[in-house]
Amino acid sequence: MSISLDVEKLPTSDSSSEKTVAPEAPPDDKGGMPLPQDTERTGVVESSPEHEKANEPIRTRDFGFLPIPKKQRHDPNVGFKFTTLLNAVFGVASTFTVANLYYSQPLLIELANDFGTSYDRISNVPTLTQAGYAAGLLFVTPLGDMIRRRELLLALLVCAGSLTIGLAATKSLELFEALSFLSGIAAVTPQVMLPFAADLAPPHKRASAISIVLSGLLLGILIARVLGGIIGEFSSWRNVYWMSVGLHFLILIVLYFVLPDFPDKGLNLSYWQILFSMAKFAVTEPVLIQSCMIGLACSSVFSCFWVTLTFLLGGEPYNYNTLAIGLFGLIGMLGVMTSPFVGRFVDKLIPWFGTLFGLLGLLLSFTIYTGAGIVNIGAIVVTCFTLDVAQQLQQVSNSTRNFAINPAARARINSVYIISVFLGQVIGSSVGSRIFLQYGQRAAGGFCLALIGFALFALLVRGPTAKTWIGWTGDIKSIRRQPVPNHNDVERQAPPPSEHRPVPVPQEPNTAEDHALADEPEDETTTGTTQPAEEHRASA
Incomplete structure (x- = not known):
């Protein structure tokens, strides 16, 4: 059984949920500072002078029968290092797993002809x-907050790949519809990877890790x-799904060896x-509620633009063909x-200001689009280019804020947020397209500007350091995050050995027991730092 630090539970600044903070680190034998763990590693279980490190048996099999590669087994004394390669694999896997949701959209005419049904039914x-x-x-x-993410991701990929085989092979429309629903359920792989990347990445690189997974999405x-x-134009629509089958099982093999x-x-x-x-999180966490309102509005804007762009470019005054219209997706x-670059930018900012800059970018984009x-x-x-950059900026910043609420609940918090984003996509595509078709491009642009205005209002009614549901309490000294002290800084703060006093050390919170849930306090001006437990007691 592993040895973990004792923890204490304290109310958050909003008194809406609990966070767990690491106690002060004890001094070593000479009264000095204990050596901090590698800040690039996560999943390390720290021991204390009162306990020896446990000889926990290392888990060697997935699902009880599938061997885990030796390099990917969890050693609580060593942990993992979240590499750029693994982050890139997460991004690529997100790209081709979420794509399964959208392959059918340009193939609807071919599907209707092959299954011998109407356009209304195939829709x-x-x-x-x-x-x-x-x-x-x-x-x-x-489930990402309940079970091991490695097993969950491998199981989802097996299910998604197997279901896609059915989509490619079936000749029954009813079965195709049922498999489409089930493949949608299995396509949530990126939404499991997103909080997993936040758990694996060290705090000072968390926004960069999130941005790469979101960009893949x-x-x-x-x-x-x-x-x-x-592929549907020059071959059978079934080949699109056979390609997807191959990509899913290729990703499965890669993740087996690197996850x-x-x-x-x-x-x-x-x-x-x-x-x-x-x-409970959806109604008690003001930061999450604020992020959901902003995410809903911004995803509506994003969906409205890309859905109505086909109508705009295909009609007067442009009259572009389908190929030319498709090339605008490359600009996006x-x-x-x-x-x-967006991730590194957000890593240096208080996330609230990253969201603000993203919304201002959206406002500029749609002012240009609506007018010209x-x-x-x-x-x-x-607009195609700046919309995607601004959308990424606000979404990465919102996700960074959400994941700071409670690291032990990142999967659940992300689910609540993404559901609001999904609802926004539905609103943007349905309402936006109706406004465009009935009233024209500028009316649709005005609808998007109104949504951005709503998102700005939702952000500005609660400042980055607010301790209340609405307001601007707290002191904002800078829009930049406070840096995490390095090892030399910690040593300079240590007392002389003769004093024999314990001095708190910033602890990397992402342990097997997730024993330090306050690695990013809800006061966003200190996001990315860990406060000593003594300060938490005083604030409580």
């Missing part, structure tokens, strides 16, 4: 796929339409308690490629 396919995705967000992604939404359209067997969070909660806690992909989108094609090119 149920993308609807059922999205409904399955919503069910997966609600019922599958919270956005890229998958864009690239699925391009690949589906091109760390990071321990579960040891919450000892039942599945129904997990679902209940999601509902260029915006997605800026994700590493129907006059000059250059305005649309600029």
Whole structure:
């Protein structure tokens, strides 16, 4: 059995949930500072002078029978290092797993002809796929807080790949519809990876890690339409799904060899308690509620633009063909490629200000689009690029804020947030397209500007250091995060050996027991630092 630090539970600044903070680190034999662990590693279980390190047996098999590669087994004394390669694998896996949700959209005519049905009936396919995705967000992604993410991700990929074989092979429309719903449930892999990346990454690189996974998600939404359209044009629509089968099992093999067997969070909660806690977070955490309102509005704007862009470019005054319209998706992909820079930018900021800058970028983009989108094609090119950059900036910042609420509940908190984003996509595509078709491009642009205005209002009514539901309490000294002290800084703060006083050391919180849940206090001006327990007691 592993040895972990004792913990104490204290109320958060909003008194809406509990956080756990690490106690002060004891001095070594000479009264000096103990050596801090490698800040790049996560999943390390620290021992204390009162306890020897436990000889916990290292887990060697997934599902009780599948051997885990030696390098990916969890040693509580060593932990894992979240590498750039693993982060890139997460991004690529997100791209091609979420793409399964969107392959059918450019293939609807071919599907209708092959199954011998009407366009109205075949339009149920993308609807059922999205409904399955919503069910997966609600019922599958919270499992990330209950079980080991390695096993969950491998199981999801096996299910998704197997279901896609059925989509490629079936000749029954009813079965195709049922499999589309089930494949939507299994397509939540990126939403399991997102909080997993936040757990694996050290605090000072967390936003960068999140941004790469999110960029893969956005890229998958864009690239699925391009690949589906091109393959469907020059080959059978079934080959799109056979390609997806190959990609899913290739990703499965890669993840088998590179995915760390990071321990579960040891919450000892039942599945129904997990679902209940999601509902509780949705109504008791002001930061999460604020992020959900902003995410809903911004995803509506994003969806409205890309859905109505086809109507705008295909009609007067541009009259572009399908291929030319599809190339505008490549401009959006260029915006997605800026994700590493966006992540590093957010890592240096208080996340609240990252959200603000993202919303201001969206406001600028749609001001240009609304005023000149129907006059000059250059305005649309600029909007395609800046929209994706600004959307990434606000979404990475929002996710960083959400994951600071309670690291032991990151999967559940992310589920609540992504459900709001999903609802925003539905609103943007349905309401936005109706406004465009009935009233024109500028009316749709005005609708998007109104949504951005609502998001700005939701952000500004509660400042970055607020301790209340609404207001601007606290002192904002800078828009930049306070840096994590390095080892030399800690040593300089240590007392002389003769004093024999314990001095707290910043602890990397991501342990097997998740014993230090306050690595990012809800006061966003100190996000990325760990406060000593003595200060937490005083604030409580």
